[in-house]
Structures are given as structure tokens and as C-alpha cells.
Amino acid sequence: KNPLMVLPECQSECRKCYFKGLKTKIEKIKDADEKKLAKYASGKDLSAAIAGTILLADSKISYFAAKKIGDTTYVYARKGKARDEKLLAVQNFKDPHIRMLGIMDIVSKKKIYVYSIQDKMICKGKDATPPKEFIPFVMKKMGLENGMCRHMLKDKKKTHIKIKWIPAGVEIKICEECASRNTIMEMTKYFYSPNIEKEFKAEVEGKFVSCHKKCDKCFIEEAIEKQTDDSYYIQGKIDDKKFIENWYKKVQWNIEKLHEGVFILDGICYGKDIDAVIEKMKPSKWEEMALRYILEKIDRPLIMENATSNKILSKYWEEYGDKIIKTMAGDAWEKIESKNLMPSEILERAYAETEKQKVLKDLPAFKSLPPLAEFADKIARAYRIGGYKEAIRVIHDEEMDVKKKAIAYAFLLAFNKAEGEEWKYSDMEKDFGRNLMKYAAELIEKKGDEYEKALQEMLTMTGSTKKIRG
Structure with a gap:
């Protein structure tokens, strides 16, 4: 018609x-x-x-x-x-x-x-300003209200792509969740512009990281404010989602280029606050020693998602691992078996060796001991190094005669752990052990000459005439 x-x-x-x-x-x-x-x-x-x-x-x-x-x-x-x-x-x-x-x-x-x-x-014609009736029409087609997706209407702080349509004086904001297309290309289904690249600008607004606390100086401020190139997006070569992803990558790349040892873990920036990182990680004693060593040394940003102590240690282990072990274990570092172990496991062994050396330096060194004295000494040292668990292992591993069983029972009494083990000992062995308990208690407490004296007295009380330095 x-x-x-x-x-x-x-x-x-x-x-x-x-x-x-x-x-x-x-x-x-x-x-x-x-x-x-x-x-x-x-x-x-x-x-x-x-x-x-x-x-x-x-x-x-x-x-x-x-x-x-x-x-x-x-x-x-x-x-x-x-x-x-x-x-x-x-x-x-x-x-x-x-x-x-x-x-x-x-x-x-x-x-x-x-x-x-x-x-x-x-x-x-040649006028780039869209007709007034076109803007509400195309916004409805895009599923937008006031230029925003439904999530942005509720929470304007969400990370989003912001599109400026310059001739129209319009801003469009679409969050990550709704970023499933190229919004500009979707709009151009309904209009033709000979100068799209000059009439649209796109950027991402949002937080790459949150601040753990306000620092006197923000080391990453300039890096996070730099925007990614929008030309590929405006040309329709990537969609909204990819543009936002590229922004995240660009910001991370900008931060990674910095020569500052800042810590960004699970989306939170801790600046250079090592104590705050330690508080977040809740590491073991041996992990904490290694983490502090590393965090004090690095001069480039540490950026990590799903951060754990072992994950951070693994990242820097090749560079700092040997130095950390040497620092912790001293001369004994080469004895520590590390094959097929994670950094945290290696550190635990190094820490145990360190604690062992601390304990042993307060005890006298013996070239050789009479068998009964050697057994008592092994139990006492094991307890000081690894507690009851290590001491009972020494006891259970030993082939014992009556006198050794009396010594073992004496230590169980000193540990207050005899209950549950009594059935393994005869009445005579238990009576004998009660007489030796005083010396067992001293062996797990005394140092230096007093330790040696207690060991000699225990040996003598077993009926032996041998001298531990004899």
C-alpha cells in the first residue's frame, strides 16, 4: 500500500x-x-x-x-x-x-x-546525534534501564564495562555477570554510523583489589588506574566479557611490572605489611620463619589467588629454598632429606633438626655409654626433642631385659603416662622402676653436668658399677 x-x-x-x-x-x-x-x-x-x-x-x-x-x-x-x-x-x-x-x-x-x-x-544525514525516540528503543532492545543492567541498578559498585556513546550523551554500564555479548555491536544492528570508533569509548570500572588497610603510600595506585585499549572491543573483535577479562589481565600486568615488594593475596592488597600476611596465612612455626625470610627479600609484587603458605613457598622455593634451610638448620642442613617433599614438609624437618640441635647443645656429649645408661639417655633425649610420642617409640623399639624395663617404667612414671602401659611390666619391674623414677625425672629436666650426674646415679641404682665416663 x-x-x-x-x-x-x-x-x-x-x-x-x-x-x-x-x-x-x-x-x-x-x-x-x-x-x-x-x-x-x-x-x-x-x-x-x-x-x-x-x-x-x-x-x-x-x-x-x-x-x-x-x-x-x-x-x-x-x-x-x-x-x-x-x-x-x-x-x-x-x-x-x-x-x-x-x-x-x-x-x-x-x-x-x-x-x-x-x-x-x-x-x-551527516548528524551523529541519534533521534530522541531511538535511545529508549535501543535501550529496551539491550535489556537496559537507565543505561544499566539489572545488577548495576542494585549495586553500582560492581565491576562493570562502561560504554560512552559520545554523540548521544549516554553512558551504558554492564556488570561482569551480564557481559555475554558485544553491546556496541548489538546496538549497531539498529543503526548505522560511519565513525563508530570515534563515537564510542569503553573502559572498565571496578576494583581489581581491596585494601587490607589504608597505606601512607599506595604502591599500586598508578598501575590500577591505567585502562586497556578499547579499539578491539569497539571494532567488535571481542565481547564485553573478554574486554573485562583483558582489563583484569592488564591491571595485573601493570602491577607485576612494578619494582615494589607488595603482597596481593585473594584480591586483597596488604601493601608491604608482612605481619598482616602472616596473620592471614596462619602458618606453622617453620612456615612462618620461611615466609618472613621470603617476604623480606622479594622486590617484585606477589599476586596470588587461593593463597596458602605452601603455595607461596613453592613459588619462591627454587630461588630461596636452600638459603632458608641453611638459615634454619645450620650445619645440619645437608642431612635433611628433601626428595619428593613439598616445601612445608622440608621446612618441618629443618625446624625439627633446629629444635633438636637446641636441645642437644645443653646436654653433655658421650663417646660411648654402658648399655643401660645409653638406653636411658636415648629416652631422655627423644623426649626433649619429640615429646612423649618420640620417647615411647624409643621404648617400644628396644628389646628389654628386667633392668631396661625398670628404666622404661621409671620414665613412664616421670611422663605421667604409666597408666595403660602397666600390664606390660611385672610387679618387680614396676617396683624397680619406682625407685628409678627420681632420676628419670631429672634426666628430662637437667642440663650439662647435672644431667650427667643424674644419668650416673640412675646407672648406679640399677646395680651397675660402671662409670659413664669410664
């Missing part, structure tokens, strides 16, 4: 209408008979598509064709020789996106601005 509706409505003051020639052709078609329509339909342009479509009403359809655009398949009938996109546009005119195909050759060649809304197209 009105073939001219396929052309955009004019909202500009162009000296010359870019659609004048096409409009003249379409006006001729309006009242043409079948013969003239057939002639017009033999062309390739939009007027030919209109003529062919009018002929379809009164003639047999040659055949149907289908074309998939995006996720939608569009069906159209062929009549005449018009190009497929022209037939698609005319026969699917109710679709604001598809109707644009009918004039894309003209608007791209002439570099003019055209917008498609619910029931028509609007031409703005």
Missing part, C-alpha cells in the same frame, strides 16, 4: 536527499501495471525487490529461500532479480534489524547516519 515506507524518514536538513533517486523509482512502482512491475523487478536494487514482492501477490511464487542471520533464520520468496538482502528487507520489514539491509549499500557509501526503531527508519 505504501512502498515508500521502506525508506527512512528524514530528520535532517541535507542540501540533497541521499535517497532521492531511489524514492523516484519507488514512486513509479506504486501505480505500475504488471508489465511495468516485471520490468522494474529485473533490477538489483531495493526498488526491484519492492516490485518483485508486489508481483508475488498476484502470481505464482518462484521459490522460497532462507537465510540465517545471527541465531534467526529468515524466509523470503524470490521474484525478479533483486539481491537477496533487498528481498529480505522488504519481506521482513517489521524486523527493525533486517529492514536496515535494504539501504545499507547507500548509507555506507554516502557515510550517513540512519536509525531503525519499532515501525520505521530515520535518516539524520
Whole structure:
């Protein structure tokens, strides 16, 4: 009824209408008979598509064709020789996106601005400012309210992509959760701009990290404020989600380039506060010693998700591992077996060796001892190094006669752990052990000469005449 509706409505003051020639052709078609329509339909342009479509009403359809655009398949009938996109546009005119195909050759060649809304197209000529009715239309199509996704309406502090549509004076904000497309490319289904890259700007707003506490000087401030290049995004080569991901990567890269030993763990920046990191990690004693050593040494940022003490230690182990073990274990570091062990396990062994050396330095050294004295000495040293668990292991590993069992029972009494073990000892062994308990108690407490004296007295009380230095 009105073939001219396929052309955009004019909202500009162009000296010359870019659609004048096409409009003249379409006006001729309006009242043409079948013969003239057939002639017009033999062309390739939009007027030919209109003529062919009018002929379809009164003639047999040659055949149907289908074309998939995006996720939608569009069906159209062929009549005449018009190009497929022209037939698609005319026969699917109710679709604001598809109707644009009918004039894309003209608007791209002439570099003019055209917008498609619910029931028509609007031409703005060389004016980049969109028609007032287009903005609410395209925002609704994008599922946005006040230029924002539903999550941003509730929480404006969420990390999001911010798109500035400069000629429209509009800002669009879409959070990470809703970032599933390229919003600019989705919008351009409904309008044509010859200068997209100049008219849109994109950046990411949000927090790469949270602050554990306010520092006197923020070492990463400049790094986190740098934005990523938006050209690939505006050209449609990446989507919203990828653009946000690239921002995270760029910020991390900017931070990693810094020559500052700052600590960013699980999205929280601790600055250079080693104590705060230790408090977060809750490491064992041996892990804490190693962590402090490393954190004091590094001069580049430590950035880690799902951080654990062992994960941090593993990151720097190749560089600092041997030095840490040497510092902890001293001359005994080479004795520590480390094959197939995690750093935390190696450190535990080094720490145990360190504690062992601390204990042993307060005790006298013996070249050789009588068997009974040697057994008592082994139990006492084991207890000082590894507590009851290590002492009972020594006892259980020993093949014992009556006197050794008496010594063992004496230590169990001194440990206050005899209950549960009594059944293994005869009444005589237990009585003997009670007489030796005084010396066992001294052996787990005394140092130096007093330790040696207690050991000699215990040996003598067993009935031995041997001297431990004899």
C-alpha cells in the first residue's frame, strides 16, 4: 500500500536527499501495471525487490529461500532479480534489524547516519546525534534501564564495562555477570554510523583489589588506574566479557611490572605489611620463619589467588629454598632429606633438626655409654626433642631385659603416662622402676653436668658399677 515506507524518514536538513533517486523509482512502482512491475523487478536494487514482492501477490511464487542471520533464520520468496538482502528487507520489514539491509549499500557509501526503531527508519544525514525516540528503543532492545543492567541498578559498585556513546550523551554500564555479548555491536544492528570508533569509548570500572588497610603510600595506585585499549572491543573483535577479562589481565600486568615488594593475596592488597600476611596465612612455626625470610627479600609484587603458605613457598622455593634451610638448620642442613617433599614438609624437618640441635647443645656429649645408661639417655633425649610420642617409640623399639624395663617404667612414671602401659611390666619391674623414677625425672629436666650426674646415679641404682665416663 505504501512502498515508500521502506525508506527512512528524514530528520535532517541535507542540501540533497541521499535517497532521492531511489524514492523516484519507488514512486513509479506504486501505480505500475504488471508489465511495468516485471520490468522494474529485473533490477538489483531495493526498488526491484519492492516490485518483485508486489508481483508475488498476484502470481505464482518462484521459490522460497532462507537465510540465517545471527541465531534467526529468515524466509523470503524470490521474484525478479533483486539481491537477496533487498528481498529480505522488504519481506521482513517489521524486523527493525533486517529492514536496515535494504539501504545499507547507500548509507555506507554516502557515510550517513540512519536509525531503525519499532515501525520505521530515520535518516539524520551527516548528524551523529541519534533521534530522541531511538535511545529508549535501543535501550529496551539491550535489556537496559537507565543505561544499566539489572545488577548495576542494585549495586553500582560492581565491576562493570562502561560504554560512552559520545554523540548521544549516554553512558551504558554492564556488570561482569551480564557481559555475554558485544553491546556496541548489538546496538549497531539498529543503526548505522560511519565513525563508530570515534563515537564510542569503553573502559572498565571496578576494583581489581581491596585494601587490607589504608597505606601512607599506595604502591599500586598508578598501575590500577591505567585502562586497556578499547579499539578491539569497539571494532567488535571481542565481547564485553573478554574486554573485562583483558582489563583484569592488564591491571595485573601493570602491577607485576612494578619494582615494589607488595603482597596481593585473594584480591586483597596488604601493601608491604608482612605481619598482616602472616596473620592471614596462619602458618606453622617453620612456615612462618620461611615466609618472613621470603617476604623480606622479594622486590617484585606477589599476586596470588587461593593463597596458602605452601603455595607461596613453592613459588619462591627454587630461588630461596636452600638459603632458608641453611638459615634454619645450620650445619645440619645437608642431612635433611628433601626428595619428593613439598616445601612445608622440608621446612618441618629443618625446624625439627633446629629444635633438636637446641636441645642437644645443653646436654653433655658421650663417646660411648654402658648399655643401660645409653638406653636411658636415648629416652631422655627423644623426649626433649619429640615429646612423649618420640620417647615411647624409643621404648617400644628396644628389646628389654628386667633392668631396661625398670628404666622404661621409671620414665613412664616421670611422663605421667604409666597408666595403660602397666600390664606390660611385672610387679618387680614396676617396683624397680619406682625407685628409678627420681632420676628419670631429672634426666628430662637437667642440663650439662647435672644431667650427667643424674644419668650416673640412675646407672648406679640399677646395680651397675660402671662409670659413664669410664
